[in-house]
Amino acid sequence: MAEVKVGQTNLVAPGTATVVSVEGKSIALFNVGGTLYATANECTHVGGPLGNGRLDGTVVTCPWHGSQFDVTSGQMLKGPARRPVAGYRVRVEGTDVFVALD
Numbered sequence: 001m002a003e004v005k006v007g008q009t010n011l012v013a014p015g016t017a018t019v020v021s022v023e024g025k026s027i028a029l030f031n032v033g034g035t036l037y038a039t040a041n042e043c044t045h046v047g048g049p050l051g052n053g054r055l056d057g058t059v060v061t062c063p064w065h066g067s068q069f070d071v072t073s074g075q076m077l078k079g080p081a082r083r084p085v086a087g088y089r090v091r092v093e094g095t096d097v098f099v100a101l102d
């Protein structure tokens with residue numbers, strides 16, 4: 001699938017997360033020390049918005065029930081979720097940010 005431009009690098013400040021839409025799909029975008037990562041916005045527990053979660057280093061905490069995921073891999077680190085979250089490829093060109101849903 002082709003990459004989709006989601007905005008500029010100032011969309012998400014270092015140490016924070018935001019939510020963007022890619023082809024109608026809600027995607028969480030994270031800035032870890034200047035490097036951007038993307039996962040599905042829906043927590044694999046019951047769909048909490050990970051892009052509204054707290055980011056500590058590479059770990060996002062779901063705002064609903066506290067599940068934790070590594071945003072660099074989607075790996076689940078702490079329940080109640082029991083499955084990893086999908087991760088997506090992010091590419092930055094200049095100040096443009098692209099996400100691919102492949």
Ligand code: FES
Nearest residue numbers: 043045048062065
């Ligand atoms: S929805 Fe994320 S921990 Fe429950």
